[in-house]
Structures are given as structure tokens and as C-alpha cells.
Amino acid sequence: MSLPAAAETIRVRSLEHPDLPLVMALAQRVPAAPQWPDSVWRQMLENTGPSRCILVAAREQQIFGFCVVVHGVDEAELESIAVDPAMQRLGLGRRLLQAAMEASRHSGARRMLLEVRASNQAAQHLYAQAGFRTVGRRPGYYSDPKEDAICMECRLDAETVAGIPAR
Numbered sequence: 001m002s003l004p005a006a007a008e009t010i011r012v013r014s015l016e017h018p019d020l021p022l023v024m025a026l027a028q029r030v031p032a033a034p035q036w037p038d039s040v041w042r043q044m045l046e047n048t049g050p051s052r053c054i055l056v057a058a059r060e061q062q063i064f065g066f067c068v069v070v071h072g073v074d075e076a077e078l079e080s081i082a083v084d085p086a087m088q089r090l091g092l093g094r095r096l097l098q099a100a101m102e103a104s105r106h107s108g109a110r111r112m113l114l115e116v117r118a119s120n121q122a123a124q125h126l127y128a129q130a131g132f133r134t135v136g137r138r139p140g141y142y143s144d145p146k147e148d149a150i151c152m153e154c155r156l157d158a159e160t161v162a163g164i165p166a167r
């Protein structure tokens, strides 16, 4: 089976408790992903803090990507998105982002915000393709290494979310 065909059998769904070790192992394989400890993942999953939407790209017992969005009153913030390096460029990032945007829209958010490292061209291309535009820059926002953040924003209307190009 070719890789793109294999990617088609991967489905985007909500994170579940048994996924936690797999999601944390995946995060370790993606240097740009947050290395949250188990306690933080559990807290997010149990929604003890702010309301979150946590999605995974999964097939049976395998996790290939994840996406975390926090919901405010009428806006959502993309906290993280990551795809297994072995499965990148197959459309999984786009599918995760589109599903997160759709879920946020349904929960009442009218726009989605995010910050991304200025050097992270792959993620910026993904976001631009999904309808995000650059709205600002935060000098020295990131550490290790220190770097500016690009702030991006997208309206969550039905046309924008449905209009994200499929592969």
C-alpha cells in the first residue's frame, strides 16, 4: 500500500485516555511539539481547566498526529498541532486543522488565533492554506532558541472552513 493510500485510512477523532502514552511518544518524535508531561495531558483531557478540543489522527492503535485547541468565549486558540515526521506532507496536518476549526465553529467560536515561530515555514504555509492571515509579530516571544512569534488569525465561517483545499 502506498503512503498516501495508507493516510486515507487514518481517521481524525477525539483524544481518549488510552491514547495518552502514544500521543506523548509522538510528541517526543516531533521536536517542535510541546513536551507536556502526562499530568498536563490528563488535565486537558479531563477538561479541568479551560475547555479544549483535542483531536488525534489515528488508525487502530496508532497515532500519527494531534491538535489541541482551547476555547474562549467567542474565539479559539490553536495551542499545538503536530504530525509524525514519517507521515508529514500527506494531508494529515490539514485534516486535523480543518476538523479543529469545524469543532471550534460549532462550539461558538467566530475566529481562531495562533502563534508560530517566525522560522516555521511549514506550519505557516499550512495555516495560510487554511485561510489564516498574519496579524502581528511578537519579538522574542519564544525561548530555546529565542525567536519572534508570528500571530495569525482566521474567521471561522462555514465557507472558510469548508473551503480548505482537499488533497
Ligand SMILES: CC(C)(COP(=O)(O)OP(=O)(O)OC[C@H]1O[C@@H](n2cnc3c(N)ncnc32)[C@H](O)[C@@H]1OP(=O)(O)O)[C@@H](O)C(=O)NCCC(=O)NCCS
Pocket (backbone or CB within 6 Å): 030, 032, 033, 079, 080, 081, 082, 083, 084, 087, 088, 089, 090, 091, 092, 093, 094, 095, 116, 120, 121, 122, 123, 125, 126, 127, 129
Ligand atoms: C506543520 C505540520 C503539522 C504540517 O503537517 P503535515 O501533515 O505535514 O501537513 P499537510 O501534509 O497537511 O500539508 C498541508 C500544507 O502545509 C504546507 N506544508 C506542510 N509541510 C510543509 C513543508 N515542509 N514545507 C512547506 N510547506 C509545507 C503546504 O502548504 C501543504 O500543502 P501541499 O502539500 O498541498 O503543498 C508538520 O510539519 C509538523 O508536525 N511540524 C512540526 C510541529 C509544528 O511545527 N507544529 C506547528 C507549531 S506548534
